[in-house]
Amino acid sequence: MSAEPRTIGDISRRLQARTLSAAEVTERCLGSIAERDPSINAYITILADAARAQARAADEEIKAGRYRGPLHGVPISLKDLIDVRGVPTTAASRVRAGHVASDDALVTARLREAGAIFVGKTNLHEFAFGTTNEDSAYGPVHHPLDLTRSPGGSSGGSAASVLADMAYGSIGTDTGGSIRIPSSVCGLVGLKPTLGEVPIDGIVPLSILLDHVGPICRSVEDAGLLHHTLVGTKPLPAIVPRKLRGLRLGIPRGHFFAVMDPQVGAAFDDACRRLTRAGAVLEDVEIPHAGDAGTIYVHLVLPEAASYHAATLDSRPDDYTPNVRLRIEMGRYILAEDYVRALRGRDALRAEVDATLQDRDALFLPTMPTVATRLGATTVSIDGTEEPMRNVMLRLTQMFNITGHAAISMPCGHNTEGLPIGVQTVCRHTSDLLEIASAIEPVLEQ
């Protein structure tokens, strides 16, 4: 596939100018899928014929002057939790065998109306209940830059599809970090919007309290285009970058930096220096109960998952992958009184994060304490210490699922092995976040 163009913004400008056709860009993606997906395994269902038909229709409409907007004719993929009419939604599980969606999810319908082309349904960690994308009835997804590594999860197939040029953007879900984690380790932009902003109708849930839907793509511009389409904003607003000079960013030290790969820490500190030189004001902040986020998270997500899966855990437990089954089973043992304590903890955390944003524009921190992990590993070595994989991967992201604040991961260089590093920006509202991220993005690319 040619090196340029690679962003939705670039593609859409050329499609509108008719210097590129939807058929061409769709064939590029399908060609990449044919060439690379056998080794990456990003897709569960490839919609080649339907995508070609959508592309032909898009080209005819654009030629006739009926241009729908920036997503018209752009191939994207969707995490296989999201219903597409007439296509199975497998959730990467044998439990869903035989399922065919009777209608589009609401986000799918909005993308379809915008003229997006659906290339396929991407592989994921079964039922979104994991961070490595290894536990899937369809096999693990492999990192496009290093096939021995995980692309992160649970939206690993989505991230891999974009990184390997098999789609120009993807829609994932994020319950504890499942958009931001794969975005970080794949060097992409991943947006978790404010809780409740994007509808989850027609999407297989993990936790109603914590689930978010958002884009994985190559730029903040693309994230904005996809996000506003999912929300249903019309017309799509342009993102006006904030001025960096005087932008106040809080860095939540303490818990968030206690477990950190030195190269990730160094990349983050370097980004901070560049932002400071550009005029941003960075200061340390504290979130006193940050260390309790993991405890709060498990006492919310486990019982919520268990309640959704109760019937199938009883009727067909062996159709789950073993690790995912066990985690859902744990949820059946959590007492209601402890779920309520976790809800109170959520309120406390939300108030503390709000307090840090009182006189600041955003929080700024790494997305992951490490880079892409090895497939098959259960621990990860951080500065010479073996740490439990799941705890490490969720450490910097799950907080903001609990509190509901909008958070975006952006690429911030690579480690010495060429593996991407990601940084995270957090705000109360997605619209503010996109403006701030748009200002920060060019500094990170220096």
Next chain:
Amino acid sequence: MTVTAWLELAILDAERRELPALRPLLEGLARSTAALRAADWNRDLSGTADTRLRPNVR
């Protein structure tokens, strides 16, 4: 129910259901539940728990 009592019952149930692999997960969950219950945001009718949020000092 104390966390200790909860863990004993949970392990018994997991063994009854022939899910021995659940035991270490339940033991880890018990540690987490103990931390959750000890957190200072918990309101307690006895008035013994600190109901104030710690302020953001910066």
